[in-house]
Amino acid sequence: MQILQCENLTKIYRNKKQTVRAADNISFSIKKGELVGLLGPNGAGKTTTIKCLCRLLNPTSGKIHIDGFDVIKNPRIAYEKAAAVLEGNRNIYWRMSTKENLKLFAGLQGYSYKQVKNKIEELVEIFGLQEKISTEARFLSRGMQQKLAIACALIKNTKILFLDEPTLGLDVEAIYEVRNLLKGKISSEGKTIFLSSHNMGVVEDVCKRVIIINHGKIVADEEIKKIKELFRVNTYRFEIEGKIGEQIKKEFLKRFLGVRFSTDESKTEIIIDLKDSIRIYEVLEILKKRGVKLLNIQNIEPDFEEIYLELVKREK
Numbered sequence: 001m002q003i004l005q006c007e008n009l010t011k012i013y014r015n016k017k018q019t020v021r022a023a024d025n026i027s028f029s030i031k032k033g034e035l036v037g038l039l040g041p042n043g044a045g046k047t048t049t050i051k052c053l054c055r056l057l058n059p060t061s062g063k064i065h066i067d068g069f070d071v072i073k074n075p076r077i078a079y080e081k082a083a084a085v086l087e088g089n090r091n092i093y094w095r096m097s098t099k100e101n102l103k104l105f106a107g108l109q110g111y112s113y114k115q116v117k118n119k120i121e122e123l124v125e126i127f128g129l130q131e132k133i134s135t136e137a138r139f140l141s142r143g144m145q146q147k148l149a150i151a152c153a154l155i156k157n158t159k160i161l162f163l164d165e166p167t168l169g170l171d172v173e174a175i176y177e178v179r180n181l182l183k184g185k186i187s188s189e190g191k192t193i194f195l196s197s198h199n200m201g202v203v204e205d206v207c208k209r210v211i212i213i214n215h216g217k218i219v220a221d222e223e224i225k226k227i228k229e230l231f232r233v234n235t236y237r238f239e240i241e242g243k244i245g246e247q248i249k250k251e252f253l254k255r256f257l258g259v260r261f262s263t264d265e266s267k268t269e270i271i272i273d274l275k276d277s278i279r280i281y282e283v284l285e286i287l288k289k290r291g292v293k294l295l296n297i298q299n300i301e302p303d304f305e306e307i308y309l310e311l312v313k314r315e316k
């Protein structure tokens with residue numbers, strides 16, 4: 001079942017000086033329980049898209065349904081059905097304490113303190129905010145505020161969660177905690193997550209599918225696994241003993257496209273992109289013929305970050 005349907009979403013910002021098409025005819029849907037990442041360079045339209053989806057912004061045109069409800073006609077439903085953590089502009093109240101904020105967000109959703117007491121304790125512990133339970137949000141560190149913002153979104157206990165840059169400003173340990181929390185506990189509860197991030201590790205780790213946007217348009221919408229397969233040229237690293245002779249170098253360059261060499265004192269690395277892995281035997285043959293000692297062969301995995309950069313560049 002689809003929990004989110006977004007059809008032809010367009011958001012145009014207009015002021016006296018210029019018109020910006022921040023979201024340009026964006027269409028996609030998300031199934032219940034899916035973990036979807038939203039990637040794109042600065043200014044691509046990620047925050048605009050997420051703000052429109054949770055109806056903090058009024059789209060210029062398009063249709064959005066959350067859990068079957070038309071949230072363009074009825075923005076209130078979006079506030080009830082979805083929880084959001086937004087970049088910069090945090091959802092928490094500065095003059096309320098950690099605990100008061102959590103109680104408030106649960107209360108807005110109709111939960112009594114008794115119903116959520118254990119959950120609050122659990123979240124406070126997960127995010128290491130025990131010592132700051134009575135501290136006003138404005139006196140928390142930036143990272144702690146971000147953690148509290150995520151905790152407040154979680155306490156709402158909605159089916160869908162929008163997270164815009166949830167790990168921004170967090171330290172390595174906290175990023176690790178948030179990552180584990182999202183991909184472990186939260187996803188096992190069957191929640192749907194739509195998450196934007198510049199941290200590829202977080203997206204790759206938490207999400208199965210990724211939507212890449214640039215200049216307000218969708219460039220790719222695919223499972224991360226499939227994107228990687230699509231871009232798979234089998235890259236192999238052959239490590240040989242000693243320096244490589246000029247003759248062998250020439251032979252490699254003549255017979256293969258995309259060959260790189262790097263030599264240090266005792267060994268040389270020959271890196272080759274092979275569309276067809278059967279050609280490994282050709283490489284081995286050349287090395288054998290020339291009496292070169294092979295130390296090691298390795299298949300190098302395609303890197304998701306490189307693929308992403310390639311996709312964005314192509315679109316440009």
Ligand SMILES: Nc1ncnc2c1ncn2[C@@H]1O[C@H](COP(=O)(O)OP(=O)(O)OP(=O)(O)O)[C@@H](O)[C@H]1O
Binds near residue numbers: 043
């Ligand atoms: N309130 C606004 N008024 C006018 N233009 C805006 C406004 N908010 C965003 N924009 C423009 O819309 C485009 C998309 O901005 P948006 O914040 O959605 O990008 P983003 O993908 O979230 O970028 P980042 O990775 O830097 O957070 C940019 O060109 C931006 O300058």
Ligand SMILES: [Mg+2]
Binds near residue numbers: 047164
């Ligand atoms: Mg943004």
